[in-house]
Amino acid sequence: MFSFKDPFKRSKSQGSLGKLTTHSSLTESLPLDQTRSSPIAKRRGFSGKWLPPPLRKLSQGKLNSSESPAKQTLKKTQSENRIKVEEPLGEGMGNKASVGDEEEIEVDLPPPMRPIPDILPPTGALEEGTTAQLATEIEEIVQKRMMESEEACADSSKGEGEKLDEGCGVSVSERKRAYVLEELLETERDYVRDLGEVVEGYLGLMRDPATEIPMPEDLRGGRDKIIFGNLEAIYEWHRDVFLKGLEKSVGDAEEVGLLFKRHERKLHMYVVYCQNKPMSEFIVSEHIDSYFEDLRQRLGHKLTLCDLLIKPVQRIMKYQLLLKDIQKYTERIGREGEVRSIAHAVSVMHIVPKEANDMMNVGRLQGFDGKITAQGKLLLFGPLVCSEGSVPLNSKPKELQVFFFEQNIIFSEAVGKKTQFSNPVYIYKAHIQVNKMSLVEKGDEEDPLKFLLRSTDPRKPSLSFLCSAPSQDGKDEWIRNLQLILQTQKDFLKAIQSPIKYQKNRLTHPN
DSSP states (O other), X not given: OOOOOOTTBTBTTGGXXXXXXXXXXXXXXXXXXXXXXXXXXXXXXXXXXXXXXHHHHHXXXXXXXXXXXXXXXXXXXXXXXXXXXXXXXXXXXXXXXXXXXXOOEEEEOOOTTOOOOOSSXXXXXXXXXXXXXXXXXXXXXXXXXXXXXXXXXXXXXXXXXXXXXXXXXXXXXXXXXXXXXXXXXXXXXXXXXXXXXXXXIIIHHHHOTTOXXXXXXXXXXXXXXXXXXXXXXXXXXXXXXXXXXXXXXXXXHHHHHHHHHHTTTGGGHHHHHHHHHHHHHHHHHTTTTTHHHHHHHHHTOSSOHHHHHTHHHHHHHHHHHHHHHHHXXXXXXXXXXXXXXXXXXXXXXXXXXXXXXXXXXXXXXXXXXXXXXXXXXXXXXXEEEEEESSSGGGSOOEEEEEEEESSXXXXXXXXXXXXXXXXXXXXXXXXXXXXGEEEESOSOTTOTTEEEEEEOOXXXXXXXXXXXXXSHHHHHHHHHHHHHHHHHHHHHHHHHHOHHHXXXXXXXXXX
C-alpha cells in the first residue's frame, strides 16, 4: 500500500534496492584461464570522479545501465501475472536481510482493486483525522501534567512576568515544553518495545526451525521477508542509537533538534519501509486470521501484526507533531538558538513522511517493465490532464498520474478511487526518457496551464503528451523541475564530450 540518497537520496540507496549483478560476481564464476581473457574482467567503466557531484551521480547511473547486457543473460523468464520484488538495500540502512546474495522473489500481483487502508494522503501531508487525533492526544497529556503540577505547587506563591505557573519558578511555556520533551522520550521507549515485539516475537518464531506453528508454504522462499521489509534495521537503530540519544538530551530542546539533524539521512529508512508497505499488507491480509493469529496467541500479544506493522508510519507522523509543539513553546520562551535547532528538526520530519507517501504511491504503480528503483530520485508526482499522440492537440484529454523521476517520466492511469478503506492502483501507460525529451513551456497559446513533453527518441518519434496542470502554481512547479533536470542533462553531455573545456567553464563561471 504504502518512490523509491536513502531510498532516494536516492541515487545511491534507491538506485540499488534490489540485488544487482556485478562484474566481479560474473568474473568469480569463470575458470581462472577464462577470467584473465574475459572481456568482463578487462572492461573498466568511466568512474566520473573528476566530475562535480551532481554529474557524478548521473555518470554512475549510466554505469549501471552499461551492465545490462551481462545482466540480461541471467534474467529469469516470468509469467505475466507475477512480479519481482527486490530486497530493499539503502546506504546506511543496516538491513541484515540485505547482506549477502539473495535470489529475486516472485510474488503474485495483488488484484487491482484490493482494498488497502490508507495511512498518508496522496498529497504527502498528514491525514487530517489522524493528525487531529494525535494532536489532541498530545494536548491532553500536556494539560493533565499541568494540572498535576498545579496541585503540587498549590501552596507556592504566585510569580509575575510571563505568567509564572503557580510559583513553581518557571513560565507556563517552559513547563509545557518540558512535558512535551518528556512525552517524546516516553513514547520513544514504548515505540522501541512495540518494534521488539515484532522482531523478537514474530520474526523470532518464524525463523525458529523447531517452532510448533509451521509457516504456510506460500510464505516460504523469501516471501515472508516482504512482510517486514527493513523493520528489523529500524528497530535496532532506534534501540541502540536514537533512543540513547534522546535519553542523553532529555530536557534539552536544542540537543533534541540537533539529534534529528544528525540522523536526517538515517531517518530515510522509513521511506524504504513505506515503499514496501502496500505489498506487505497484501501478503499479511491473506493470513491475518490464521497463521499470524496463531502466532499472536502463542506470543500473548494484545495487538495484531497489522497493528504493530503500522507503528513506524504512525511514529514519523507523531515526531512531526511533537517537534512542532516543542518549537511553539520554545518560540514563546524566546530562545532563538533553540528555535533554529528545533525548526530544522521539524523540516526533516516534514520531508520524511512526504517522501514515504511518495514511495507508497510508487508501490502502487503496476505494469512498468523497467526497474523502478533505477529511475533515480522521484522529483514530482501528481495528476495532470494529458492528451497523447503524434498530434496531441487533436486527441482526447484524460487525467493521468505522472511520476517524474530523474531518469524517466512515467505516465499512468488510476484504477479505482481513493476511499476511507481503499486506494487506487496506477496502471502504466507510457514513459519518456528524460535524456531523450524536449519541453515546450507554452503548449497551447489559448491555455496558459498547458505544456508539451515530446520524446526525441528516434524509435518513438510520435510519443508526446500535452499536459495541463491544475493551477498556475502547479504548472510553475512542473516547469521549474523539468527545466532543472534538462539543464543538468545538457551539462552532463557537455562534460562527457569536452571534459577539460567543461571544467574550465565551471572555474570561470561557477554559477
